[in-house]
Amino acid sequence: MTDTTTRTELHVNRRAVGDTRLVESPLAPLADGMVRVHIERFALTANNITYAQFGDMLAYWQFYPVVDDVDGDGNQWGHVPCMGWGRVTESLVDGVSVGERFYGWWPMATSVDVTATPTREGFRDDGPHRQPHAPAYRNFTRTDADPMYTSADDEPRHSLLRGLFLTGFLAEAFFDSRPELGAEQALVLSASSKTAIAFADCAHRRGSLRVVGLTSPGNVEFVRSLGCYHDVLTYADVASIESVPSVVVDMAGAGAVVAAIHDHLGDLVRHSMVVGKSHHDAPPAQVNAGPQPAMFFAPGEIQSRLAEWGPEGYRERVVGALGAFIDDSHRWLHLSEHLGPDAAASAWAAVYAGTVGPDDGVIVSLHGA
Structure with a gap:
């Protein structure tokens, strides 16, 4: 009522x-x-x-x-x-x-x-x-x-995932449109977050990057079960990250982990993207090697994608990718x-x-x- x-x-x-x-x-x-x-x-x-x-x-x-x-x-x-x-x-x-x-x-x-x-x-x-x-x-x-609407039954999933998916989709498109970075892998912090899963899903479907998820020990098995990460590590495993040209996608706001990745990879970090702050009490990264972390602003990337793909091309890509993601979400x-x-x-x-x-x-x- x-x-x-x-x-x-x-x-x-x-x-x-x-x-x-x-x-x-x-x-x-x-x-x-x-x-x-x-x-x-x-x-x-x-x-x-x-x-x-x-x-x-x-x-x-x-x-x-x-x-x-x-x-x-x-x-x-x-x-x-x-x-x-x-x-x-x-x-x-x-x-x-x-x-x-x-x-x-x-x-x-x-x-x-x-x-x-x-x-x-x-x-x-x-x-x-x-x-x-x-x-x-x-x-x-x-x-x-x-x-983008599918059914009344899927409305809760759209409420939860549509906006987060779009952020992950655009973040992945940001890197796909910049081959000059020469990145071979993406290191995704807070890999269990829904935005991170969306990013990994898009990258996995495109085959554009090797995606490594970093998460807390309690979430490792869940993240592995998703099937969209090539490897899953805990935050304590930074030293085992392969030394290849990489981009950092920080959904966690875990400053100490980001700094450790930069120290480990140095100039092999080609871009360090800040997307979220799931670790809301963590201090910001104090980076001494590689590029400084940069905030990702999804609305600005929308305008870039519209300019490159055109309105219809943008819509087709988003609707198709979102539909597949919503369907798969019933699994997890x-x-x-x-x-x-x-x-x-x-x-x-x-x-x-x-x-x-x-x-x-x-x-x-x-x-x-």
């Missing part, structure tokens, strides 16, 4: 991102040019923790600014964007109808009001705070016009639902604490069962 009188939001402490608060507020009348969306379900992964940790640098906090964001104790609170589905319950925008469902980036809330401009495949958030953001972050795709990814405000807060705490298994996909709704 849709609550038409109040809204519940789960806010994250911008300076201590493991902390959350639940806030309930009355719904105001909808303003002209806006739509009100009932947020059905969204996915929580380690990437959402990364969004919070890099929220200032990459402007994630500005997706959905929090009103009265500083509390009496001086804590500043924000919305972390999550991927999932929402349904329009009110609309004062021609071209966006009540009852339509959309996929995109939502706040952790029961509903949200968005300044909407209709597009061919859905609508774009044109709120003034959204102007600096990349189109990939502002667009919402109508389910009936979604070229199990879903768990967390319904209601308290369950949502507990789910965030579990993902932050790293107690969610690599084969568990966390789906959340602030609405009850």
